[in-house]
Amino acid sequence: MYGPDSRVPGTYAANCVLARRMAERDVRFIQLYHRGWDQHNNLPRDIQLQCKGVDQPSAALIQDLKQRGLLEDTLVIWAGEFGRPPYWPGNVIGTNYGRDHHEKCFTIWMAGGGIKPGVSYGETDDYSYNIAEDPVHVHDLQATILHCLGIDHTRLTYKFQGRHFRLTDIAGEVVKKVLV
DSSP: OOOGGGGSTTSHHHHHHHHHHHHHTTOSOOOOOOOOOOOSSOHHHHHHHHHHHHHHHHHHHHHHHHHTTOGGGOOEEEOOSSBOOSSOSSOOBTTBOOOOOBOSOOOOEEESTTBOTTOOOOEEOTTSSSEEEOOOOHHHHHHHHHHHTTOOTTTOEEEETTEEEETTTTOOOOOGGGBO
């Protein structure tokens, strides 16, 4: 189900199987890394290789968690730290081109743990450059994740230099439209 790489230790597929096993044993936080997404060069070849390594195992993890009755209580988040612009600012030489970093908008996906299945939220303009509809600030994302974990982000505070801080700073609203 997870693909042929699931039997190769250290691969993303094997780590997805390991993550499922850890979830079965009530491990509260599991983080998987899959490096090498920074395609500034050779994008057409490299992105195919990256996707080939993660698509089947990611889908299998969600399906496996659901079949075992674990998805309802397990929040799965697939994200990076920034997006990619829809263009390459450098010279295109055959297949040797890539994409730069783009902080204005990017996509993540979430499943299980109180997230409504099949929902798409937010929209970019026709060029995928700017947010056109339903922006989600990082503080809103954090508030939503904390809500799914059963934590009220407005009460999760710590004191530093005489001021109370929280993970969502003084902002952050739960994105209720993505919740079950």
